Amino acid sequence: MSGKGSVLRLDVDNVFQDRIGETHGLPRGEVANLKRRIKLCNRDIEGRRGKDVGFMELPYDEALAARVKEKAGQLRGWCKNFVVLGIGGSALGNIATHGALNHCFHNLLPAEHPARNGAPRIFVLDNVDPALLGDFFDVVGDELEETAFNVITKSGSTAETMSQFLHVRDRLRSRGGDPARQIIATTDPRPEKSLLRRIAQEDGYWTLPIPDNVGGRFSVLSAVGLLSAAVGGIDIDELLAGAAAMDARCRAQTTDENPAALYAAILYLFYRRGKPITVLMPYSARLQRLGDWYCQLWAESLGKRDGLEAEDVFVGPTPVASVGVTDQHSVMQLYQDGKFDKVLTLVEVEEPAGPGGGPPICEGQAEAELAYLAAHTFGALFGAELTATRCALTDKQRPNMTIRLPRVGPRQMGELFMFFEYAVSYSGCLYGVNTFDQPGVELGKQYTYGLMGREGYEPPAGA
Ligand code: PA5
Numbered sequence: 001m002s003g004k005g006s007v008l009r010l011d012v013d014n015v016f017q018d019r020i021g022e023t024h025g026l027p028r029g030e031v032a033n034l035k036r037r038i039k040l041c042n043r044d045i046e047g048r049r050g051k052d053v054g055f056m057e058l059p060y061d062e063a064l065a066a067r068v069k070e071k072a073g074q075l076r077g078w079c080k081n082f083v084v085l086g087i088g089g090s091a092l093g094n095i096a097t098h099g100a101l102n103h104c105f106h107n108l109l110p111a112e113h114p115a116r117n118g119a120p121r122i123f124v125l126d127n128v129d130p131a132l133l134g135d136f137f138d139v140v141g142d143e144l145e146e147t148a149f150n151v152i153t154k155s156g157s158t159a160e161t162m163s164q165f166l167h168v169r170d171r172l173r174s175r176g177g178d179p180a181r182q183i184i185a186t187t188d189p190r191p192e193k194s195l196l197r198r199i200a201q202e203d204g205y206w207t208l209p210i211p212d213n214v215g216g217r218f219s220v221l222s223a224v225g226l227l228s229a230a231v232g233g234i235d236i237d238e239l240l241a242g243a244a245a246m247d248a249r250c251r252a253q254t255t256d257e258n259p260a261a262l263y264a265a266i267l268y269l270f271y272r273r274g275k276p277i278t279v280l281m282p283y284s285a286r287l288q289r290l291g292d293w294y295c296q297l298w299a300e301s302l303g304k305r306d307g308l309e310a311e312d313v314f315v316g317p318t319p320v321a322s323v324g325v326t327d328q329h330s331v332m333q334l335y336q337d338g339k340f341d342k343v344l345t346l347v348e349v350e351e352p353a354g355p356g357g358g359p360p361i362c363e364g365q366a367e368a369e370l371a372y373l374a375a376h377t378f379g380a381l382f383g384a385e386l387t388a389t390r391c392a393l394t395d396k397q398r399p400n401m402t403i404r405l406p407r408v409g410p411r412q413m414g415e416l417f418m419f420f421e422y423a424v425s426y427s428g429c430l431y432g433v434n435t436f437d438q439p440g441v442e443l444g445k446q447y448t449y450g451l452m453g454r455e456g457y458e459p460p461a462g463a
Helices: 028-048 055-060 062-078 092-101 130-146 159-174 195-203 223-231 236-250 259-272 290-302 332-337 368-374 378-395 410-431 439-452
Strands: 009-011 081-085 121-125 147-152 183-187 206-209 277-283 304-306 312-315 318-321 342-349 400-405
Touching: 009 259, 028 259, 028 410, 055 236, 055 410, 062 206, 062 223, 062 236, 081 130, 081 159, 081 223, 092 121, 092 223, 092 290, 092 410, 121 130, 121 223, 130 147, 130 159, 147 159, 147 223, 159 183, 159 195, 159 439, 183 195, 183 223, 206 223, 223 236, 236 259, 236 410, 259 342, 259 410, 277 290, 277 378, 290 318, 290 410, 304 439, 332 378, 342 378, 378 400, 400 410
Parallel strands: 081 121, 081 147, 147 183, 183 206, 277 318, 277 342, 342 400
Antiparallel strands: 009 400, 304 312
């Protein structure tokens, strides 16, 4: 359990009383009081590993990675657009991965640009808003036959995804496309569990599995996230290697060695002290969409009515996604001067533009009043803004942690995904809830089925 090669560092100094004062800080010893409970949580998570909980095993599925890479190579040979049809856990990991690891304007670059390297344009359609679908088909235009659709749904029946699937299949059939070549189905491998699996067998689609013990929001490192990553040119071996390195660290039993357990413990302690809002604020445009993935992971895993004995507990921290520097000119006012109900997690990328700090702000003449900017790189300005925010928060007694990464690459993304998935698992254990179910989401699905007239389902009373 060495965690060799792991580069993520978690700095928690600014949550303690000696940094932010007695009223809002934690006593240094308080985390240690959770030692026994963390150990029990560790035992619980380890005991379920590879049984009913499988996210931590995903980095080691070499056969799947090989299959995905082979298929991605074939797809890159003919497809100009690669489209994910999915929602929630079947979409947000894909969005976060592409946002982080592909060029910020990937779809706008010419395909032969070195930063795109022949990869297709990537789209993730995670809404059934007719405006979105209409606009999407405007963009695809006459490239429909050169477009691959990856339908992703673990249950194989989610109304949003299946309606998109029906529409796409229909369009392909009626406009000379070839559904069997252009549709890839990622779903539960058991036909008796997944309608999409049964359809895929009948229609002859190429398929990928989602393991039974990996829930949607924990599935980014499964086939759910890997295929679109590989098609987009992302090194999935590195992604998985980073996740494996973090897995090793998060198996440790103590908060000194295990960053996910430490993170979970701190947020839990603050929750109990009246700070139920947890803000993730990467200083990185590339990591902006990681925030949406994080919010889903946190909210669906921890926002629960039932405790482990099915008693009413109504718990759950409220996750919020922010991004630096953009939000310094928006919600930061609230974070600094509003209610003392938040804990911030900043993400610092030490070399956001690679070594050297990116382009200089200005190499030519600048006005005297702007000379203080002109002399620097954008990297230096970005770093200064992060430091300014951290100091301002600390001065104002706002608990804040910093996750440090040398850069945003596939290895670091693998680490981040695994870190947060473990952290939410430790959190669920501390809150005493089932981290891995989502009864609220399921109820919404059932009501939708009922309202749309699906056999066996009732619309909600009063609809
Ligand atoms: O995390 C979850 O379990 C959910 O958000 C699901 O991913 C989401 O509801 C979509 O479900 P499915 O993949 O079955 O279509």
